Amino acid sequence: MAERHIDHIEVEIDGVRRAVAVDLDESPLGWLARRRGRDGRSFIAPVQLIAGERLRADFTRAGMAPRLTANWDAVTRTDRAGGGAGLNASEAMLAARQRVGRAMEAVGPEFSGLLVDVCCFLKGLEQVEQERFWPARTAKVVLALGLDRLARHYGLSAAAQGPARARTRAWKAPEPPEGKD
Template sequence: MTAEMGEKTPLDMLARLKARDGSPFLTEEAFAAGERLAEDFNRALMQPRISASLEPRLETRGRFAAPSAMSDTAIDARRRVARALKAVGPELADIALDFCCFMKGLEQIERERQWPVRSAKLMVRTALLALARHYAPPPAKTGIRGWGAEGYRPEILAFFAEE
């Protein structure tokens, strides 16, 4: 996902990085998961306001749009964001939000959290992989699974046998 006016997002820049063996640093699934979270976040109208509010009453002002004033699309997107962040867990949810939704770069995340240099790259990748697992869980095992042991079914021929 590209930001306004052709700027690259931190997610786009991280996706261009290569691992030591030359493979992409982020999997396609992790990149898509980060984009999906950002799209849902924007669709949910969760971005804080930057400008002053001209609404006359304090009760109607809020950091986010009031649920009664939101469309069904925004409400559904807000639920998807909440489910995704819950699936990622409290340890990684704020990192995913900062990186994917608030467009904070790796250096800014490290500086704000007072982390060592280059540590945010690994934490962001971990958060994105957890998001990818939430959005595309591993396929369920298919096929018929039986619960009975060998010989648990009665023999039909035994009912018709003559004594």
């Protein structure tokens, strides 16, 4: 049996942080995250992988993928199944659909189609290039730009940024007089 590449990442959805297991062999993003370029860096950064997987999770939760068989979920689920943060299943689906819509609006029409194809429908880069009549290796560059924009929309960054020195806020006893320690 072939070895699977499972990675655990943490995503924030509706203010709730959750650990998510990601099968890196299933997603083109996982493949790109594992591959290294000539400079030794991976083709996509971890923050780009997290952004793409977050989009995919919302897309799946929203039920936006086409179904190939009958939907038996309504028969087997109770009203509270599949929801999070006190939402019933249909409210959770609607909320996920709204998150996908906001993300697509934030990345713009230039990147939204490519992100849906690669992140949600799991199309390979070569397939995307063939379908769009793009030159070879173009999709990788455009995907990286789209994932950067998506990560920015989600508030994700590769490095924390803030002031060089923060104001000290601490309760402490008064300083002892000089010479008395």
